Amino acid sequence: MTDNRIGCLDSGYPSADLITKALKQGIRMVTPVLLDRSAQAKAAEGFDKNAFTINWKTRQVRCPAGKTSSHWNPVKQHGTDATVITFSVLTCRDCPFQKQCTTSKTGRRMLTLRPEELHENLARARAAQKTDTWKNKYALRAGVEGTINQALDITGIRRARYRGLPKVRLQHAFSATALNVIRLDAHWTTDPLDRPRHSRLERLSYRLSA
8 A cells, every 4th residue: 555644643552463454554653662671683783683584484594704504483572473583502602793793692683573663664654764865754743733732832722611523523623723823823923933044144134135
């Protein structure tokens, strides 16, 4: 399904499951997703999950040293499907990159993966949020949040003053109208936020020329 809608949310909402569900409904979520929480990713050293190549068909994972995993174990974690990938001790023990890859007592690397679709969607979301395009889109949310806060502070829209959906809908319409009037008044009587700023010397030259 082609994405035709965008949902801009804060960091309290995203998960691989929710991102995937939204995509199936034609919604692309622009929201900060949790980054890889492995020790390697947190330290920005060594090999995190992105350094491994996953072959979902053969159910094998290849490490940066070119070695292949030995076990592919589907499991349930906190009620969700996952797969635990394990490399052989014999494979990791003599690897020159072992210290960059794992700190486990057994000396071998293990990875936990979500199902393929969820894993790939989450990986794409993590990569996207590092781009300027994503950052520019997410920056628009600041204006929306400011408007919501202004509505709450000025109109008290958080609480319905009347009973019944038609009356509550009318309250929301009046609140939105009042908010628009207030914002227009602020725009006309004060300097708009997007008006270019000038130095005192420039302002003085404008007055003299006028």
